[in-house]
Amino acid sequence: MTGKLNIFFTGATGYIGGSVLSHLLTHKDAAAFHVTALVRSTEKAEKLKTLGVDTIIGSYTDKDLTFLKEAASKADIVFTAVDADALPPAQAILDGLKLKYEASGTPSILIHTSGTSLLLNLNDAQGLHSEHIHYSDLETEKLDALPLTSLHRNVDIPIMEADKAGYVKAYIIAPSVVFGNPKGPLVDRGIQSVHSILTRFLVKAAIARKQGGYVGTGVNKWVAIDVEENADLYLILFDAVRANADKVPRGYYFTENLEFSFIEEAAAISEALVELGVGNSREPSPFTVEEGEKYFGPFLLPVIGANCYAKGDRGRALGWKPQLGKEAYLEYVKSQVKVYLHEE
Template structure:
């Protein structure tokens, strides 16, 4: 059995660690040579016990990124969808790999959904399907994350790499797996916990604007599964798996209105004794700035999408909206463990 050299970034992160966990129990894992880029020597030592080769470094070391990618058949990029230089360094490494082997390496890049600037005032937004390549390609170059996407698309078009984009909505749920057990992986996402931390701090659940904005949902487990589904499909029959402009794979299994998540948070805060009532109220602009920073409006956007291409390659998500709303209370409990309330 030939060896597949895999580079994965973001293994201590919420999604990256879950993807690595699945690679470690893959039926063909004995044929994988996995290299993980890790910033912490202490975490690297723990991850090494899983049979993963770790390299100390970060996304500021562009030369190292290029070198690592130049030795990989497959790159899972699960760290930064906004900074162009590190991603260009990985792409340059892929080009060197192609020049050395004559075979285009696989680049699997994780990037969030298309969003608007609704400020929580409405739920009106175009619904995108990941099968609508023309409409995705027509997005303006100024769209969020688009500059990095374009670099991967250019590499694919030039033929020295095959680019695939895993594109999740609101990723939720406490991560589980060997890296969580080792204490090296973040087990919570950003989007929902931000809302919950703010609600805990003010002792009352809140929402932005009117709370009418809508987002797709996908569990951490289903998101990691999609990475592996695409990876497996490429290995089995690469000619049937869309890449480049046809390589967007949306991760969604239902959707929620922001107000609904806040209602679930209000109920949980009351049950946990953090709030006096289940009442939810809008964040003032001052609170939005305080709790979410200058880009607070990003937490009140719309993003509507359908993962039809994802399902066509065999992805079968199992966690839906009821599971998402039920996850709010455990998320709050986890936050309270880290920062007990006085």
């Protein structure tokens, strides 16, 4: 590659993507990067420009996605961190990367954001047990056998097929539940979302009912990762593929560093509500059918009743060393109760 490394970035203002971009902008080699980011608003575009980031105004939901194809066709590396289930924009990016390959003969790098929810059996646990298959990101045959109907696989599979076709080198980072308070230049300028999506749903439902809640008996378990430690893996992977992409295994990279049950999370929320003078009891209780439909709907309710066990062995083999565990996660959950009470 000559001149600056051309990087195209989607999801720059999101909770996950914003932290990754902040790490990229503060990288020791940042002066050698030319970053172009997709944003939806002129206001955030102007703020990003103060950080030296070029912008394209647009959205994954636009009818005409030619701008994604064109941006990808100029990129040496693409980071995606938007809708992991949206195939048309993902395909537009792949089409652009194919054009780049046909013109240069060199495959570009794609670091795509998926999610460990691809491992879920949504109709299995319903919050009643914690038994489920454990997956390591080293178990490629086991992961390849996941059905197309699994969450995110409608996008992940075409990306992997593009990798097999040879016109892109694809790395799919699949975060678990992401938590914590992001930091960096995008937060400082009010560009980045700063709240965990799943935590927001659970906390807001608890505030409305004045008590933490869970599905079934709440014994089902998930894994989680701090938002900044999640971003660390993106940059470790980024550095590794820049150094020698052929030596870095392609495919899935899971991010996780703790395991929690939903009844533990609900108990932390209940405790915070009582401490803030709002809660009815320090003990959580199961969501009723009506509450489940009201607060979560038909898609999210099975998700928070399922089990998800993922192990990020590939990232650790590259030197990734996450530190924050369950205590930090539950403290974060409790802190968000105060945040959302203040909003209301």
